[in-house]
Amino acid sequence: MSRTVYVNGAFVPEAEATVSVFDRGFLMADGVYEVTTVMDGRLVDFPGHMARLERSLSELDMPSPATADELLALHRELLERNGLQQGRVYLQVTRxxxxxxxxxxxxxxTVAPTLVLFTQETPAPEAIGAARSGLRVISVPDIRWHRRDIKTVQLLYPSMAKMMAKAAGADDAWLVEDGKVTEGTSNNAYIVKNGRIVTRELSHDILHGITRAALLRYAREAQMVVEERAFTIAEAQAADEAFITSASAFVMPVVSVDGAQIGAGTPGPVATRLREIYLEESRKAAL
Structure with a gap:
């Protein structure tokens, strides 16, 4: 069955969803986006995603096409029209x-921003096999621009890095700059050593992950120790555990980096417990 897509004020069948060839998102990658997870028909971390959207728009001096309440109504209408229970809603704003x-x-x-939303269906979190087996990652140089904190649609190099990982027989890549891990291709990166959760501090160097913010809050509430600093690939390889977070992956264990096994080579207790906590709390707070 065809999905319904929202484009500039209208809900239309996906085959009829079009934007101009002169749209600056197409010509200049002049746009930002957000992806909100849907669990049991409800939106996860929606206020955080809208706050980051406003920040991204502000940093690029781009007008907002709608208020947060209006965007919430559009998300809910799209979920209802497509009958989505498990998946995500993609939102994109261009100049x-x-x-x-x-x-x-x-x-x-005189030129209004372009606003597009569409849904994607995904398996329920419990059905994602990688959570039980863990991910294998490789490291690649981070050659992106230096405003990674803005969630732009400039995703060519992360896509290339993902393909480098696949070509190497891995699942994903961690990006490295000045000898330190910045983040994954589409996620924030973490290691665990002696019970301490280590992840890079917020700056222009990484995306300010909404799942990251929620996860660190839950970890501290559970009396886990969090250390926000950069770490090296060598530290990751010597860690007890490693994992990533993102809106689509939630909390996902990493079991090897550049071919070196992490810990026992299986998802560790900290990542496993954090995934349980995140899913439980997200379901409670979803809108």
Whole structure:
């Protein structure tokens, strides 16, 4: 059955969902996005995603196409129209269609932003096998631009890094800059050593993950020790555990880095427990 997609004020069948070839998202990657997880028909961490969207728009001096309440209503309408119970809602805002190609920003008073939303169905969290087996990652140089805290649609290099991992027989890649791990291709990275959870501190160098923020809050509430600092690949290989977080992966164990086994080579107790806590708390707080 065809999905219903939202494009600039209208809910339309996906085959009819189009934007102009002059849209700056297409020509300049001049856009930002958010992905909100849906569990049991409800939205997970929605306020956090909307707060980050507003921050991304502000950092790029891009007008917002709608209020948070209006976007919540659009998300809920899209869920209802598509009957989505497990999956995600993708939202993208671009600087719009100025009618031609130009490096200069169009006047926001005359060119409205483009707003697109669509749904993607995924298995229930309990059915994701990688949570039981763990992920294998490789390291690659981080050559992205230096405003990774803005969630833009400039995703070519992370996609290339993901393909490098697949070519190497791995599941994903961790990006490394100045000898330290920044993050994964589409996730935040963590190690566990002697019971301490280590993850890179917030800055322009990494995306300010919404799942990261919730997970660290839950970890501290559970009396776990969190250390926010950068770590090396060698530290990761010598760690007791490793894992990633993202809106789509939740908490996912990592069992090897660059071919070196992490700990016992199986998902560890800290990552396993954090995944349980995150799923439980997210279901309680979902909208």
């Amino acid at each position: 719009g269609n100025p009618g031609d190609r130009d490096f200069a920003f169009p006047d926001p008073a």
